[in-house]
Structures are given as structure tokens and as C-alpha cells.
Amino acid sequence: MNARLSEATALAGRIDALDWHAIEEALNQEGWAQINGLLDAERCHALAAGYADAAQFRSRIVMARYAFGRGEYQYYAYPLPEPIASLRSLLYPRLAPxxxxxxxxxxxxxxxxxxxxxxxxxxxxxxxxxxxPLLLQYGPGDYNCLHQDLYGELVFPLQVAILLSEPGRDFEGGEFVLTEQRPRMQSRPMVVPLGQGDAVVFAVNQRPVQGTRGTYRVQLRHGVSKLRSGQRHTLGMIFHDAT
Structure with missing residues (x-):
């Protein structure tokens, strides 16, 4: 078995072993769920270092040009490199139901x-x-405004972000944040305490919440707070493709 197949097999086993009942419960209750240690430090370092390899990507976005915040990101090109292709195909069937x-x-x-x-x-x-799928890079003073990753009429309602850098060593600040807007209520902010290799699964746009008068839709947005120092890389895993 070659190294690529071995890595994909190990990743499949790790995903199968997760407590998906608890993940679904967290998503239903909060709109997000944390998965600790989805990727190891070696793989995180390799993915972050790949930011410099332009051949892996189809386009690069400098956030300040579009008032998205500060920092930049690149969209991967097809065929997706590993483990990104495997992550996308392995996580989707767990989330589709x-x-x-x-x-x-x-x-x-x-x-x-x-x-x-x-x-x-x-x-x-x-x-x-x-x-x-995209790779984001932030430096001192960079941040990502609250937003939703929609890209077209067909939208899968859940996505995944994986922190590739180590808080406290590689960077300071730069927390992953979510806001939830319920009808006739002020926005609720949430901070997800990610470590290196940890993933967060969260709602792209809307999720259902059971109220006293039935089910209503809650809007979510996500972003990243300002980095105080260092450099931060994140892998973004979106399951629908773009127009």
C-alpha cells in the first residue's frame, strides 16, 4: 500500500471513530461542533507550507481589495491534493443526513x-x-469579516474549518468566531477554542431552531478576529462547488 492510500485509510478510520451522535447534538443545539485532533501536526505543517505552491491553486484573493477584512486566501484547483480530497468525500456522507x-x-x-x-x-x-476548498493565511493585524460561503444557488448547509497553526506558538489572537441571528433578537456571538489540527463543523447559512410556536430559521455568519502577532493558516472545507 502506498503512502497516499495509507493516509486516506487512516483518515477514514479516524472519522469513523468520531462520536457522530454528539457532533449532531452539538450542531442541533449550537449550530457548530468541534472535532479535536482531526489532523496531526505533521499534516498541518505540510498543508500550511503548501500555501507557497501556486500550482495547487486556481485563484488568490487579497481580502482588503474586496472589503472582506485583511489577509488572503487561495482556492485549490482540481484535482484536489490529499488529504483534502479524502476529507471532503469522507465528511460529506456523515453530514448529509x-x-x-x-x-x-x-x-x-x-x-x-x-x-x-x-x-x-x-x-x-x-x-x-x-x-x-481553500487555504487562508493571516498575519499581524489581519482578520476576516463575518460572512457566509454560498457561491451559487446549490448550497450544502454545513462546512468545516481546520486550524493548521498552533495558538500561542504560531500566532496570538485570531479566534474563530460565529454569530447567530434569531428573529426579533440581537446577535449571539460564539468563540470556538480551536487548537492545531482541530476542526469546527458549522452551519453555512441557516439552521432550524425549535421554538414555542414551531420551528424557525436562524442565520449564522462566521469570521476570524484580529491577529495580534504571528501567522495563522486555516483549511476551509466547503462541500458545494462555485459558479
């Missing part, structure tokens, strides 16, 4: 197939053919 239950609860007609390849085929048929 919950995504379907959320849509049913919110009265949204869209349903998601069990396999990620089938979902991508649907995206591509609708003209959404550009890959969306």
Missing part, C-alpha cells in the same frame, strides 16, 4: 444524495464547477 433533516424541518425542498460525488455532479450540472 443531518442536512436533509434540517431542510425538512425548515420546509426547504432541497435534499442531498448520500455520496459527495453525486452532489458534485448535481452542482456541475447546474454550472457550479469550480472547487471551493
Amino acid at each position: 443531518l442536512a436533509n433533516r434540517w431542510n425538512e424541518a425548515m420546509g426547504v425542498a432541497a435534499r442531498y444524495p448520500a455520496a459527495h460525488a453525486d452532489w458534485l455532479a448535481r452542482c456541475h450540472a447546474a454550472g457550479q464547477r469550480r472547487p471551493t
Whole structure:
């Protein structure tokens, strides 16, 4: 077995061993769930170092040009490198059943197939053919404004971010933040305490919340607070492709 297959097999075992019931409970209660140690330090370092390899990417965005914040990111090109391709195909089928239950609860007609390849085929048929996994890079004073990663009409309602740098060693500040907007209420801020290799699964746009008068939709946005020092890299895993 070559190294690439061995890594993919190990990653599949790690994902299978996660407590998916607890992850779903957290997503239902809070709109996000943390997965500790999804990637090891060696893989995190390798992915972060890959930012300098322009051949891996299809485009580069400098956030300040578009008032997105400060810092920059690059979108990976197809074919996606490992372990990004495996992460996308392994995590999606674990999240698709919950995504379907959320849509049913919110009265949204869209349903998601069990396999990620089938979902991508649907995206591509609708003209959404550009890959969306991305690698973000922040330096001192950089931040990411609150936003949603939608990219087209077909949107998978959950996504994953993995912190590749080590807080306190590689950088200071730069917390991953979420805000939740419930009807007729002020926004609720949430800070996710990620360590190196930890992942956060969170709602892209809306999630259902059960109220006294039935189910209503809650809007979520995410971003990154200002870095005080150092450099921070994050892998963003979005399951729909872009127009």
C-alpha cells in the first residue's frame, strides 16, 4: 500500500471513530461542533507550507481589495491534493443526513444524495464547477469579516474549518468566531477554542431552531478576529462547488 492510500485509510478510520451522535447534538443545539485532533501536526505543517505552491491553486484573493477584512486566501484547483480530497468525500456522507433533516424541518425542498460525488455532479450540472476548498493565511493585524460561503444557488448547509497553526506558538489572537441571528433578537456571538489540527463543523447559512410556536430559521455568519502577532493558516472545507 502506498503512502497516499495509507493516509486516506487512516483518515477514514479516524472519522469513523468520531462520536457522530454528539457532533449532531452539538450542531442541533449550537449550530457548530468541534472535532479535536482531526489532523496531526505533521499534516498541518505540510498543508500550511503548501500555501507557497501556486500550482495547487486556481485563484488568490487579497481580502482588503474586496472589503472582506485583511489577509488572503487561495482556492485549490482540481484535482484536489490529499488529504483534502479524502476529507471532503469522507465528511460529506456523515453530514448529509443531518442536512436533509434540517431542510425538512425548515420546509426547504432541497435534499442531498448520500455520496459527495453525486452532489458534485448535481452542482456541475447546474454550472457550479469550480472547487471551493481553500487555504487562508493571516498575519499581524489581519482578520476576516463575518460572512457566509454560498457561491451559487446549490448550497450544502454545513462546512468545516481546520486550524493548521498552533495558538500561542504560531500566532496570538485570531479566534474563530460565529454569530447567530434569531428573529426579533440581537446577535449571539460564539468563540470556538480551536487548537492545531482541530476542526469546527458549522452551519453555512441557516439552521432550524425549535421554538414555542414551531420551528424557525436562524442565520449564522462566521469570521476570524484580529491577529495580534504571528501567522495563522486555516483549511476551509466547503462541500458545494462555485459558479
